[in-house]
Amino acid sequence: MDVRVTGLLVEHGKVLLLDQDTDGPRRWSLPGGRVEEREPLRNALVREMREETGLDIEADRLLYVCDHIIPEKELHIVHMTFEVRRAGGTIGGIAEGLDTRPIRGVEFVKLGDLTGLGFSERFVRLIEDGFPGAGSYMGPKSAIGL
DSSP: OEEEEEEEOEETTEEEEEEOOOSSSOSEEOSEEEOOTTOOHHHHHHHHHHHHHSEEEEEEEEEEEEEEEEGGGTEEEEEEEEEEEEEEEOTTOOOTTSSSSOOOEEEEEEGGGSGGGTOOHHHHHHHHTTOTTTTEEEEEGGGGTO
16 A cells, blocks of 8 residues: 655645646646655655645645555555645755656646646535545545546
């Protein structure tokens, strides 16, 4: 099993995203990555956000836990997504060579533009509604519109 953490940073009606290939059809994703062995979840999230975006963050509440199973790779991924706050750093200070999928860019995207980038309306509604049921297991990623 592979455990991954992602961070949802929303500022002024915009979400911080990576222009990076995903496991699915989307080209854009939330920043985050794999939790290393014996690494606390929050530490992994702070590290991944710094490596991928250049920002220092503080992890807040757990938004959701989801599964993603890739049968052809015999891979079971557990995603844990946290709401985060910016604590410092500069957007775009990407640590080169640390990610298996190259990051083409980092930018804030308006909530209204997310569906045009492959995110579902359900995911946008969850963000707008403040993630009702935050902290719970949501099942497959498709349950939250990813």
